[in-house]
Amino acid sequence: MSTQIEGHTIHRYDGELRVLHDMVLNMGAMAQRQTLSALQAMEDQDTDLARKIIERDQQVNEQELRIDEEIVAIIARRSPMARDLRAIMSMSKAVTDLERIGDEAARVAERVVRIFDNDGPGPSASLTRDITTMGKLVAAMLQDALEAFRLMDVERAERMAAGHTELDAEFQSSLRRLATFVMEDSRTVGHTINVTLITKSLERIGDHARNIAEYIIYLVKGKDVRHHIREAGDTD
């Protein structure tokens, strides 16, 4: 990252960008923890943990506000240009995606509470299988995106943005499987809806992670690859 944001004649500008980058990384870690915890809560049927996740979403939102304030201050003070402008734009957009990742993690947690906070039977293992599979993919994507963002590693970001097509494919096949569950046994409708909403949230988290990778490409190369990579990689 240092080569991307440092080297200004005004050293304090370097410091301001470093602080901003650290704040975004910190928010990334918060969003990642929320996502992993939500998956853990689902696996452990842990409604207490799920409730904590819902509560903690506020912290992610507050971090977004702090970062936005910092970004506005830097723009006002420094009138960033070129690479600095791209860095600030990328961080600003990444923050929006991280906040939405936090929202999706909280939604997963809400579904966990809805599924397990009652006396009725929980969903079968075969019904929740897709959550486990997709959860692993999402965790890997998020880790990749955040690590690429930490290092401003454009090659890693490019691999990340162009790859990881498994998640989309997995989501599509899970929809087909979940529809089959409903057709076979209408008593599973309630659980199936909750599981479907969770898989949709996981698919969205994957999309946000990929967005973050695309911002890194824009920051480093000045090339806006949004939509291009995804459309080229779309198999639907």
Added chain:
Amino acid sequence: MNTIDPAIDQPGMGEVGVEAPVSINHTATVRRDQRETVGNITVPDPRMVCRNVNVHYGEKHAIKHVSLDIGSNEVVAMIGPSGCGKSTFLRCLNRMNDTIDGCRVSGEIRLEGQDIYDKKMDVVLLRAQVGMVFQKPNPFPKSIFENVAYGPRIHGLITNRSEAEEVVETSLRRAGLWDEVKERLDQPGTGLSGGQQQRLCIARTIAVGPEVILMDEPCSALDPIATAKVEELIDELRENFTIAIVTHSMQQAARVSQRTAYFHLGDLIEVGETDHIFTAPRHQLTEDYITGRFG
């Protein structure tokens, strides 16, 4: 980062208008001994065409093989650190460098196809066609009216009072100054505020019907409000004139120009659409300068 060859002084270049002019084509050609300019130096509708322009101040090679088109009805901003040659290049465009002892200009500069360094070129007429606004407002020690009417009168563009009144009003309106001064046209131009004086100088420049207006840091002595008025004016003037502006303010270059040229140690390093230059410049030197990493 692009790999570029170091610029090498090329002795023996003929003075403009002395050697046979080279033919103009609209593709960028690059000499082996010069730094390659990143970006397209040509435009589809050029008003001025500069090819392989070199300027020497005695032994100092101040401008090195610079080629650049200046398009019709566009604002071209020239930026770069102090001493990079941007003002020197600007002053070549209406032969202001002719007055500097020891200054030699070579290469080719054409206005609407005409070699401006041709021996037959009337420099006074050239400077009416290619007007100039300077860093510090410099109204004549005359009335506001006379500041504007003087140029058209000496160029024979007006012959009587009513024609003068028409030119003065039109020029002051175009310069956005008419409403502020119409009641006091007989008062000295030097009594106006700095921003008004600068707009008076712009009115004086456009009164003689130029094709190109050169501006050398026209707002550096003005406060932000006066600067905004001049920038607004530049945007309006673009409809009728071609403007080349030298500025140290990158925000100003970004605001007022359609194309930006970055100069560095006498070389034209990069030229391109302003929006592109200030978001994703291609040359490392350009990026370092505009992000404040220079030096």
